[in-house]
Amino acid sequence: MTDETAELLTELQIDALTELVNIGVSRAATSLRELVRAQVHLSVPSVRLVSRAGAIQILSEREINNLVAVHQVFEGDITGRALLIFPEKKSLELVRAITGGELPLEDIIELEQEALAETGNILLNSCLATIANMLHRSLKMSLPEVLRGDARTFFSLAPPPEAGDVVMFLYINFAVRERDIHGYIAMIMDLPSLTALKHLLVEFIARTTGELAP
Amino acid sequence: MTYKLLIVDDSKLARMAAAKAMKALYPDWGRVEASNADEALALAQEGTFDVALVDFNMPGRDGLQLAADLRERNPSMPLAVVSANHQDEILARAKAIGAAFLHKPLTEQILGTFLEGAIRQLKSAKS
Numbered sequence: 640m641t642d643e644t645a646e647l648l649t650e651l652q653i654d655a656l657t658e659l660v661n662i663g664v665s666r667a668a669t670s671l672r673e674l675v676r677a678q679v680h681l682s683v684p685s686v687r688l689v690s691r692a693g694a695i696q697i698l699s700e701r702e703i704n705n706l707v708a709v710h711q712v713f714e715g716d717i718t719g720r721a722l723l724i725f726p727e728k729k730s731l732e733l734v735r736a737i738t739g740g741e742l743p744l745e746d747i748i749e750l751e752q753e754a755l756a757e758t759g760n761i762l763l764n765s766c767l768a769t770i771a772n773m774l775h776r777s778l779k780m781s782l783p784e785v786l787r788g789d790a791r792t793f794f795s796l797a798p799p800p801e802a803g804d805v806v807m808f809l810y811i812n813f814a815v816r817e818r819d820i821h822g823y824i825a826m827i828m829d830l831p832s833l834t835a836l837k838h839l840l841v842e843f844i845a846r847t848t849g850e851l852a853p
Numbered sequence: 854m855t856y857k858l859l860i861v862d863d864s865k866l867a868r869m870a871a872a873k874a875m876k877a878l879y880p881d882w883g884r885v886e887a888s889n890a891d892e893a894l895a896l897a898q899e900g901t902f903d904v905a906l907v908d909f910n911m912p913g914r915d916g917l918q919l920a921a922d923l924r925e926r927n928p929s930m931p932l933a934v935v936s937a938n939h940q941d942e943i944l945a946r947a948k949a950i951g952a953a954f955l956h957k958p959l960t961e962q963i964l965g966t967f968l969e970g971a972i973r974q975l976k977s978a979k980s
Contacts, residue, residue, distance in 0.1 A: 658864040665938035678942040848869035
């Protein structure tokens with residue numbers, strides 16, 4: 640990692656955060672299975688910390704500009720925004736995967752908003768709730784909102800972001816009924832929230848391993 | 854009688870958590886760790902462990918594939934797949950392999966219950 644924000648957390652702290660997100664996503668997969676009634680494959684390979692500009696750059700390089708996102712605000716010891724982002728083409732694919740793919744296109748388009756909000760809500764809530772519970776803190780989450788635009792839109796939502804914002808950025812693989820859909824989860828935090836997160840991770844690591852973190 | 858436990862998890866933190874639970878439960882047991890399926894299979898080749906604890910969601914080959922490989926090498930070894938993802942299909946695959954399924958985050962209690970069964974299994978295999 641060359642991004643300067645990578646230095647903000649130690650390797651073990653990033654490992655712990657990745658593990659928390661993985662547990663959150665695994666739980667979400669179990670919940671989504673109930674919704675979809677077919678096995679859901681979900682995985683998060685790694686978590687990266689990048690600057691807001693870095694997140695925009697990664698997304699712009701990897702994806703065309705038509706993106707759709709489910710957005711939720713979280714507040715507590717750590718405050719910020721969580722986004723589940725898909726390429727727009729994949730979002731219809733996701734709805735087909737969820738509904739079983741037998742619906743005509745107009746119904747799918749009609750359902751898209753709702754299915755996206757629900758999927759995003761399950762995934763983001765599961766990640767945030769796992770992080771909150773395991774760090775022994777509570778987070779308040781807003782209702783999901785579906786947004787359309789490009790990377791710049793999603794990472795510049797009002798109120799205007801702080802210059803020091805850090806984005807916890809993760810690539811997520813999602814497959815159900817032979818449909819392969821990739822997306823991203825991004826959590827945008829300001830520096831005080833990241834500092835709070837770092838302290839909570841230090842405590843969590845000490846509790847979990849019985850050793851004091853360096 | 855002490856045994857040796859293999860812990861496979863791509864997360865160092867998760868391995869440290871399992872090691873902490875082990876120190877509390879069976880401080881005399883040996884322990885080997887692997888961060889992916891290939892490392893685990895290399896250890897299996899040396900035949901250096903009696904019980905295996907395998908994380909499901911790992912980059913490369915997942916924990917169920919690894920559990921199936923370990924089972925093939927050793928039909929009677931106590932095995933557990935560990936995950937927060939408890940979809941029916943995953944539980945069914947674990948069962949078909951003859952592996953226990955343990956929920957993540959792994960607690961001392963969950964691990965303790967599995968290991969009690971594992972010890973019984975190891976003892977009856979010997980007698």
